Amino acid sequence: MKFKEDQPSDETLDLVCRMCPLHLMEPGDRLKCMKKGQVLEVLTDYDGALEDIPEWCRKHGQEFIGLEEDDDCYKLYIKKTK
Amino acid sequence: MYTDKVMDHFSNPRNAGVIENADGIGEVGNPVCGDMMAFYIKVKDDKLDDVKFQTFGCVAAIAVSSIVSEMAKGKSLKEAKLITKKTVTESLDGLPKEKMHCSNLGAEALAKAIKDYETKISE
Amino acid sequence: MNLIYMDHASATPVREQVIKAMVPYFDLQFGNPSAVYDMGFNIKQVIEEQRAHVARLIGAKANEIIFASSGAEANNLAIKGVALAGQKKGKHIIISAIEHHSVLNSARFLERMDFEVTFLPVDEHGLVDPERLAKVIRPETILVSVMHANNEIGTIQAISELSSICREKGVIFHTDAVASVGNIPVDVNVLGVDLLSLSGISLGAPKGTGALYFKKNIRLMPLIHGGIQEMGRRGGTENVPGIVGLGKASELAANEISAKKDQLQKLRELLVSGIQEKIKKVTLTGHPDKRLPGHASFCIEAIEGEALIYMLNQDGIYSNTGSACASKALKTSPVLVAIGVPPDLAQGSVVFTMNNNSVQEVRYVLEKLASAVEKLRSLSPIWREKTA
Numbered sequence: 001m002k003f004k005e006d007q008p009s010d011e012t013l014d015l016v017c018r019m020c021p022l023h024l025m026e027p028g029d030r031l032k033c034m035k036k037g038q039v040l041e042v043l044t045d046y047d048g049a050l051e052d053i054p055e056w057c058r059k060h061g062q063e064f065i066g067l068e069e070d071d072d073c074y075k076l077y078i079k080k081t082k
Numbered sequence: 083m084y085t086d087k088v089m090d091h092f093s094n095p096r097n098a099g100v101i102e103n104a105d106g107i108g109e110v111g112n113p114v115c116g117d118m119m120a121f122y123i124k125v126k127d128d129k130l131d132d133v134k135f136q137t138f139g140c141v142a143a144i145a146v147s148s149i150v151s152e153m154a155k156g157k158s159l160k161e162a163k164l165i166t167k168k169t170v171t172e173s174l175d176g177l178p179k180e181k182m183h184c185s186n187l188g189a190e191a192l193a194k195a196i197k198d199y200e201t202k203i204s205e
Numbered sequence: 206m207n208l209i210y211m212d213h214a215s216a217t218p219v220r221e222q223v224i225k226a227m228v229p230y231f232d233l234q235f236g237n238p239s240a241v242y243d244m245g246f247n248i249k250q251v252i253e254e255q256r257a258h259v260a261r262l263i264g265a266k267a268n269e270i271i272f273a274s275s276g277a278e279a280n281n282l283a284i285k286g287v288a289l290a291g292q293k294k295g296k297h298i299i300i301s302a303i304e305h306h307s308v309l310n311s312a313r314f315l316e317r318m319d320f321e322v323t324f325l326p327v328d329e330h331g332l333v334d335p336e337r338l339a340k341v342i343r344p345e346t347i348l349v350s351v352m353h354a355n356n357e358i359g360t361i362q363a364i365s366e367l368s369s370i371c372r373e374k375g376v377i378f379h380t381d382a383v384a385s386v387g388n389i390p391v392d393v394n395v396l397g398v399d400l401l402s403l404s405g406i407s408l409g410a411p412k413g414t415g416a417l418y419f420k421k422n423i424r425l426m427p428l429i430h431g432g433i434q435e436m437g438r439r440g441g442t443e444n445v446p447g448i449v450g451l452g453k454a455s456e457l458a459a460n461e462i463s464a465k466k467d468q469l470q471k472l473r474e475l476l477v478s479g480i481q482e483k484i485k486k487v488t489l490t491g492h493p494d495k496r497l498p499g500h501a502s503f504c505i506e507a508i509e510g511e512a513l514i515y516m517l518n519q520d521g522i523y524s525n526t527g528s529a530c531a532s533k534a535l536k537t538s539p540v541l542v543a544i545g546v547p548p549d550l551a552q553g554s555v556v557f558t559m560n561n562n563s564v565q566e567v568r569y570v571l572e573k574l575a576s577a578v579e580k581l582r583s584l585s586p587i588w589r590e591k592t593a
Contacts, residue, residue, distance in 0.1 A: 017290045017426045022437040072293045084515075092512070093519060098584050113549035113587050116509055116537070120586040136586035138552075140511040144584060 001050070004066030007077045009041035010034065016045045016073045023049040024056055027078060031062065034080050039065065042076045050074060085175040088145040095144055097151035099134045106202065108194025110187045117143045119187050121151070121195040130154050130162055135191070142177055142185035149173050150188030159196055165189045209522045209566045213407070213499065214356045214384060214558035219450065220409040226453040227411070230446040238443050239432065248445055255452025259416050262455040263382075263401065264392035271417045271435045272448050276383035276404030277307035279417040282428050282439070283379045283400045284311035287348045288320060289426035291377070295345030296320045301333050301362075302543040303355050308381055309539075312350075325351070330492040331360035331544050339370050348377045353396070354385035357527065357540045357556060358491030359500030361385065368397035377423060383407060383415075387454075388469070388497050390462050399423055405447070410454035414447040469499035472559050472567055476501045479571040484578050488550065490541065499559035504546055507588035508581040510554045516577040522570055525556045549587070 013030050015023050023044050030040060042053065050067065053076050057064040065077035084092070101122035111118040117139035124132035133155045137147040150170055154162045167186045171177050177186060210218075230251075236244035238252055257267040273279040288298055300312050302324045312322045323341050325333050333351050342349070349371050354361045364380050371378040379400040385391055387407035400423060405414030419425060431440015480487055486506035505513070510526030517524055527538040541551040557570070582588040 014422065014424060016424050017286075018437045019427070019430060022433060025433065089515075092515065095584060109586070113507075113552065114537075116552045118586060136584055138507060138585040138587050139509050141515045143509070144512055 002064070002066035004068055004077060007041070007065060007068065007075075008039065009077060010038040012041045012043065014043045015049075016043055018044070018046075020046060020048055024052055027053070027056070028060065031078065031080050036080055036082065038080050040078045040080065042078065043070075043073045044076065045073045047074075049076065053078070083178055084141055084145075085177075087149075087173070087175045088142065088177065091145035091148040091174070092141045095148040097134050097148065097155065098136070100136060101132055101134045104134075104195075106195040106197070106199030108191045108196070108198055110191045110194060111139070113138055116140065117185050117187060119143065119147050119191040121147075121188075121191040123154075123192075123195045123199060125159070125199055128160075129158050130156060133192070135188075140181070140185055142181040143187070145174060146170055146177075146186055146188040147191070150192050154192055159200075162196060163193065165192060207521060209562070209570060211557040211559055211562060211566075211570065212523045212525045213560040214556065215525060216406050216412065217387070217409045217560060219411050220454065220457065222457060223410060223450050223453045227446040227450045230449050234445070238445060239434065252443055252445065252448055255448050255455075258452040258456040258459070259403075260418075262391075262459045263386065263403070263418060264394050265418050266421075268436075269393075269418055269421060271419065271438050272443065272451070273402075273415040273417055273439065274413055274444065274447075275415045276381070276402050276406070277305075277415075278428070279402035279404070279415045280305065280307040280381050280383075281311050282417050282425065283402055283419070284308055284348070284350060285315065285428060286425035286438075287377055287379065287400065287423065288315050290424035291347040292320070295343075295347045297323070297343055297346045298348040298350070299323045299325055299338070299341055299346060300349070301325045301327060301351045303327055303331055303358075303540045304350065304352055305356065305381055305383065308350055308352070327543055329545050330495070331355055331358050331362075331540070332492065332495070333362060333367060335363065335366045335370055338367055339374075342371070342374050342376055346374075346376050348379060350379040350381065352384070353380045353382040353391065353401075354389070354497050354500075355491065355540060356384040356558075357538060357554075358502050358544065359384075359496035360491040361389070361495045361497065363495075364396045364398065368399075372397060384497065387458050387462075388499060389466060393418055405451045405454060408451070408454040408458055410451040411447055413444065414451040416451065466498045469559060472562055472564065473499055473501050475564065475567050476557060476559075476570065479567070480574065483571060483575040488546070490544065490546065490554070497558075499562075500556075501559075502554070502556040504541070504550045505553040505555060505578055506550060507585045508553045508578060510552060512581055513553070513555055513577055516581065517570075517573060520573040520577070522573060524570075525558070526554050527556075 054064040063079040068075045104122040105125045106123045108121045120136045122134045133151045135147040238249040260267045368378040377399045383404040386403040401418040429440045488504045490502045
């Protein structure tokens with residue numbers, strides 16, 4: 001697990017209170033609208049996402065930068081690489 | 083929601099009105115609760131020679147008053163005292179459950195009017 | 206006997222074009238929108254088109270609309286959904302004293318879960334005082350809900366003033382617009398709200414339909430957990446015919462609403478002035494001007510509302526007393542109590558909500574209402590006291 005503090009991001013996707021499998025559907029959609037090299041911050045309170053999102057990034061050729069634990073959610077960072 | 087009998091008494095109330103110089107008056111309920119009834123009686127030879135009522139209230143309250151006046155009129159005081167919530171409800175072929183407590187005050191108002199009369203003559 | 210329907214706050218007839226639009230989605234296009242084959246995919250597209258129609262009616266974007274089963278569900282989702290999602294930030298919510306039961310009882314439910322609820326009083330016309338709202342907001346306040354128009358007294362609230370106070374203080378603002386959407390132009394941007402509930406029953410759409418508008422950044426805990434329908438915010442296979450009905454009705458309403466307002470206002474003025482002329486001791490409840498165009502509500506002294514409704518019913522007139530959804534409850538209307546109507550006067554409440562009514566109908570109602578009131582007053586012991 002890669003932890004990152006104060007990671008800057010270009011866009012935020014708030015998935016708090018949203019159930020599985022939304023955390024695997026919405027980041028892909030959002031990344032499509034972003035530019036190469038930009039960073040997407042994903043907020044989620046679902047701990048399954050901690051495994052799923054890095055795995056999803058590997059499968060889809062995006063870079064998983066790391067995560068930070070916040071008061072009420074996790075923040076996961078994905079860099080658009082393609 | 084209401085039986086035909088209830089609707090009949092509501093639409094054509096029997097004995098509605100006031101008896102001037104009534105021998106007994108009975109009032110129950112109050113407008114804040116939504117139901118209030120006043121019964122007026124005229125007594126002759128221990129019988130209810132005339133019965134009239136006034137009612138502020140819902141369909142059930144008006145129908146109850148009407149049928150109580152009809153049931154009581156011409157009866158002896160003793161017989162009239164046997165009119166209860168239960169016999170009133172039966173005569174109307176039933177009342178909705180939520181109307182049983184607040185609106186079924188007719189028998190009580192009549193009893194109060196009879197008591198008023200009895201108190202007056204014993205004085 | 207012709208039927209005169211003046212209870213449009215309770216339900217509106219489903220329009221012919223709306224029924225026509227719905228029909229194919231019962232049999233020909235019956236598939237599950239989540240299915241990946243053509244029929245499923247096509248229906249999914251149709252749902253998204255309806256979302257856009259509903260959004261357009263209230264000036265929103267399509268992805269800000271969640272379909273629900275009623276205005277009550279939309280209100281539940283707004284109140285509970287925001288509160289449960291935001292409880293780490295604070296557990297205080299504020300609602301007005303004249304909210305619909307679906308907002309009121311959602312708040313009461315949250316009270317049992319250790320939330321604190323402040324009930325904002327209203328003035329004699331049913332208006333919330335913005336200064337008062339500003340005073341009761343605390344650091345732990347997470348949600349304020351004030352209804353746009355009240356179904357019982359017709360008063361339209363100054364929502365944009367209230368919402369701007371909340372925006373300044375970073376508090377989420379919801380409005381229940383079930384009574385207003387379909388009757389007056391409603392724009393979420395003008396109102397400045399974060400969430401807004403609407404219902405098909407006010408729009409000529411079928412019962413069992415409604416929607417919640419929510420701004421994209423609002424966190425909502427779903428009430429119905431399930432699949433990915435409604436972006437994961439409301440599980441369960443979509444009510445496709447209902448959604449099509451709501452969408453079509455919204456599309457029609459968006460084009461008609463401004464013209465309808467003037468016509469309804471004329472009918473209302475005729476009814477209000479006629480009643481005040483023909484019947485003694487009658488009070489118009491709610492605001493005299495800031496009210497729904499087709500909404501006229503009164504308290505009539507010395508009679509009881511239910512008896513009056515039944516009597517009008519015998520003349521072929523459908524109207525309502527007290528809250529449209531609570532007329533069987535025996536308690537005095539909390540809305541009328543909140544605007545300071547004395548409890549005995551509150552018993553004589555009658556509400557007329559007009560839509561496609563005519564001047565002739567209004568005249569007929571005036572005539573029959575006057576004689577029904579006269580008849581009930583002739584039976585009433587308190588009327589005698591008043592006139593003696």
